Every structure is written in structure tokens, then in C-alpha cells.
Amino acid sequence: MSYLRHSDPAIAALIEQESRRQATVLRMIPSENYASPSVMEATGSCLTNKYSEGYPHRRYYQGQEFIDGIEDIALERATALFGAEHANVQPYSGSPANMAVYLGLLKPHDRVMGMDLSAGGHLTHGAKVSFSGKFYEVRQYGLNPSTGLVDYEAARALAREFQPRLIFTGASSYPRTIDFSMFRQIADEVGAYLVADISHISGLCLSGDHPHPLPHADVVTTTTHKLLRGPRGGMILCRAELGAKIDKAVFPGLQGGPHNHVTAAIAVALGEAARPEFNEYCHQVVKNARALAQGLLDQGFKLVTGGTDNHLVLIDAAAQGLTGKGLAQALEQAGIVANANKVPFDPRTADDPSGVRLGTPALTTRGMGQAQMAQVAGFIGQVARELDDPAALARVRAQVAEFCAAFPAPGVMV
Secondary structure: OHHHHHHOHHHHHHHHHHHHHHHHOEEOOOOOOOOOHHHHHHHOOHHHHOOOOEEOOEEOOOOOHHHHHHHHHHHHHHHHHHOOOEEEOOOOOHHHHHHHHHHHHOOOOOEEEEEOHHHOOOHHHOOOOOHHHHOOEEEEEOEOOOOOOEOHHHHHHHHHHHOOOEEEEOOOOOOOOOOHHHHHHHHHHHOOEEEEEOOOOHHHHHHOOOOOOOOOOOEEEEEOOOOOOOOOOEEEEEOHHHHHHHHHHHHHHHOOOOOHHHHHHHHHHHHHHOOHHHHHHHHHHHHHHHHHHHHHHHOOOOEHHHOOOOOEEEEEHHHHOOOHHHHHHHHHHOOEEOEEEOOOOOOOOOOOOOEEEEEOHHHHHOOOOHHHHHHHHHHHHHHHHOOOOHHHHHHHHHHHHHHHHOOOOOOOOO
């Protein structure tokens, strides 16, 4: 960053500090990862200089021959990798991608079913504080109280009663497998579109570690910066007959020109995800999550559903007399970055919930395996036991920094 250090040393210093933080802490927020150096080069390229309203070979501005080539490659890779009939790689992120689906397929006040936020769903699946809960009539399905798993029969009964036009499936804090085929049956019974938001599990759907949403879903949305290890962006995949509606909703419905530097980085990430080593990476993410879950159980933690099928685990901190926010803050002091999160049927509020959400994608990218997950669980257990002892947390922080040094963070300056 030689230019930035000279022209804006304050920003350069903060970026360098953030880089050191990413290298020296255990990054365990499930929605975070490390992009490859190639992805970061594309993101920081001269493509940020170019404005490109429209779609390849149908732009409103001149000078697009190379931009068109880049987006063509991104689209070809997206459809081939996911086995989709149509793709759009222009959404600025996951929430705008979901918003485009609503705009393209529904009218205001149409009926929508989505997973309740407190059950592990996402804001854009119908939460009252989101546009999706304000502009549409929403009813939300949840979990079986005795198992903590999606209650498909209750969702079916709700769909029959409510008759939604669209059903969203997918989650942001659900540690088990989602049965897309079951949701397809429910959607068919009531004549609804089925949309699968796989932002958290996209890589696992590619590697076979989680069932694939296609051909069950009419539309699939995903971010590109989680398991795909790409830039901050979004994608929409859909049936061919819905392609024109989706494209029109993205542009001109919601956005102007795409972020061309992000489009290029998405193309790079999709190319990397098509390699055999990516499948091995995703397999290891799941192995690590299961090992982490077992390690946390051995430390005396209570986990939502008792374990995991995917990349994340959810601690019920209240079972140990703690709050999720208090535990997450103490973990951060000890160099372990997770996030406070509601647990199913949580009596506490979203800003001070009972749970802590942890994931293994970023740790796996650094080369950690099952043996290291047992050590990580030990760090977390030590923090929970010494929550109110700043000196003890500082000692764990030093141990974590030493531990991280053995697993360099790719693409991060130290």
C-alpha cells in the first residue's frame, strides 16, 4: 500500500491494523472467510473505474468490450458450476439479490412464507424489520420445539392455510440439513414459487456435503463471500423462463451499473470453486465443524440440536448461566471472534441474545483440521470459565496469537 501510506496514512494505518487482526485472531463468524490473493487482486483492479449499466452486449455506455468478456465468463462459470439454466452476477450482495427476487416475481402485498428469524432464518425472508416484512404479507414457519429441527409438517399446514405466492427456504444460523425436496412438495401443493437462499451453504451444496437446491428451487440466491471465498457480492440462479424477470428486477429495477471489479472477482472465485481442491476444502469445513461441536460438548457447552451437519454450531450460553453477548465479548478479548445470536425460542432480545454462533470456514481456509478444533474448543471453554478475569483472557489472547502464527492467513498482510 505504498500509494495509500503516502496519500492517506490514517486509512492505511487502519487497514494494516485490520490486516494484523485478521492474521492473529480466530475468525469464527460463519459468514466470514479469507478471499484468495487472486480474488483480492481482481477486486482492487482498474475495473472499478468503469461504469457499465445494462448486461453484456446490451450496455448503455460505450467502451465495454472487455467488461462484457469478464461478465460473460462469470455467467458461464456460475451456470456450469451450479447446473443452473440462468444466472445474474450483478447483485451488490445477498440482501439486494433477495430483494430482486421479490421485485421480479411478486407484487406488493403478495403473500410470502419464510423461516422465522429467531429459528435461524434471515432478515430478508420476511422479518418485520426488513423490507420483506414491510412490503409483503408474511407468515413464518419455524422449528419443532422438541428437536430444534425444521418442522416440515407445520410448514405444510401453514402453507395450505396461508396460500403464499412465494416460499423462501434457507437460513443463517441453522446447523442442520435443509430438505429442499420437501419444500418443493409444499410449494407445489399451493402453487408457490420456491426460492432457496444458500448464502451460508453454497460451497457445501457444490461439494455434496449438503443437498443441492436445484432442480427443486425455481430460484437460488447466494452471497459470494462466504464459503465461495469470493468478494462481497451476490448471485441469482434461476430457471430459464424466469431469467428475464430476474434480470429486469436487478437492472433497472434496483441497481444502476454493476461493480465490475466485483464481477471479475466473482468470476475468479467461481473458477477456484470448480477445482477439485475446493471440494476437499468444503469436506474439511464440515469435518472441522463436527469436531468443534464435539470439543464444545466435551467442554460442557450445550449446543442447539446437539451438534451440526454443516459449517456452524450454535452455543446456548444461557445453559451455563451466561448471555450470548457477554460470552461473545469475552471471546473477542481472548482473540476468538464469533457473534452473539438468538437461539430457537430465545426469551432474550436480538441485541442481547442467549446464543453464540461459531463457524469453521475461515479456520479451514488457514489449514486447520480436526485436531486444531479440539484446541479451539479448549480456548472457548477456558474463556467461559474465566469470563470476568481480564488477566486470564489476556493469557488466552496470547496463546491464540501463537496458535494462529502456525496457520498463516492467505492474502493478509502481517
